[in-house]
């Protein structure tokens with residue numbers, strides 16, 4: 001059985017469990033496996049949350065988002081695609097100039113679980129190097145597109161010098177709806193120390209119809225940051241949150 005098939009088999013088996021059994025299995029798997037095969041999905045912080053934006057930069061969003069983040073005086077983590085960075089190098093530089101954390105989401109949005117181990121190591125090593133040259137920052141974190149990960153692709157990321165960052169709360173901002181609904185759903189499931197997944201844009205999926213949303217992502221972020229502050233939390237980049245409060249790790253395998 002290949003690594004990819006094993007991931008699918010485990011994923012299907014986990015999804016057949018009742019929620020209670022799944023929760024117990026998850027606790028067991030993380031206790032045993034996370035020290036060896038962990039992906040970061042939170043921290044021990046009681047005051048910070050990490051808000052993360054994937055798939056950018058994007059000219060219709062990034063400049064407005066950066067202005068909003070300056071207003072709120074917060075720094076976040078951007079999981080960027082190199083295809084977008086090459087197209088819009090000035091946007092990448094603007095994110096860096098504002099002091100945000102840059103992390104890797106991929107050259108493009110492919111699932112690296114489809115690559116043989118050696119090619120996956122090369123793909124990630126080269127992407128990390130290019131992003132470091134573009135930003136002048138050390139790149140520490142990688143989030144696989146779709147959260148798709150096998151044991152081999154996790155190992156490839158580690159070999160390339162990257163730690164995998166997943167999320168504790170999916171903002172589900174790929175579903176088109178009212179801004180208030182996105183914010184309320186996110187806040188209902190986000191805990192202190194958590195990592196929230198959001199998007200600057202949605203990279204079209206070649207295997208499915210491209211998701212399209214019409215709500216205003218700047219408005220969404222503004223309301224979200226107000227609610228985060230109202231809870232007494234501070235928004236922080238992943239790197240500073242986990243270095244201050246310690247990373248939480250989970251065994252994250254998805255087809």
Ligand SMILES: [Zn+2]
Nearest residue numbers: 054055145146
């Ligand atoms: Zn993505």
